[in-house]
Amino acid sequence: MELLSYASITSTQDTAREIALDGHLLPFAVTAETQSGGRGRRGKSWDSRPGGLWLTLALAVPSVAAVRQSAMAAAHGVASAVLTETGVRTLVKWPNDLLVERRKVCGILAETLVQSGTTILLVGIGVNVNNIVPPDQLPRAASLMGELGHSIDLQRLRESVLNMVELDIDTLILRGFDVFRHWMDANLALRDELVTVEFNDQRESGHVAGLSRTGALLLKNPDGSLTEVDAGSLYDW
DSSP states (O other): OEEEEEEEESOHHHHHHHHHHTTOOSSEEEEEEEESSOBOGGGOBOOBOTTSEEEEEEEEESOSTTHHHHHHHHHHHHHHHHHHHHOOOOEEETTTEEEETTEEEEEEEEEEEEETTEEEEEEEEEEOSSSOOOGGGTTTBOOHHHHHTSOOOHHHHHHHHHHHHHHHHHHHHHHOTHHHHHHHHHTBTTTTOEEEEEETTEEEEEEEEEEOTTSOEEEEOTTSOEEEEOSOEEEOO
């Protein structure tokens, strides 16, 4: 995969979008040392200081249908790469964050665009690696360096993440989400805890019970029934 590297840009996601719309050959990835306007889901800002892993993959996909599932497949790829390269195990906070001991270490943003009849998937990945987590984000965020007590080979981790995520997106397209469901279910954060999911000014609350076959979050209600939530932001207040 071609890697386009920058010292500082607004965001790898926005830059990848512009490059894709210009008709650049797919697949490719954009990486930056810093981002001045890094963002997560629903436009939330993401602090992107030197030492972190900030990148976006751009790949051709058959349709927009698997956007939510692609974020979870990418979570598997990032978690696998982090475990292999650092020994740190992360859990998935549905649908797109990776946690270490309840603290966010990685965020994933999946979006699509259509260019000349081709559906392009943009998978933005931000990992706190050797960067210092701002005080206002503590104690809800963490870095891999902070967990291990030493710095990590960022280039090697980047290569591993790129390889694993590209492989997992290809696997998702060819074989479907069911390939990842067992792993997601076994590595799901906040299991059995009371959470609230917000989407379009609506709220659903319940205890995290697992995932459906399509990757929707299952919330257990007081009467024992399950509510299936397809999308939203999860809060564990």
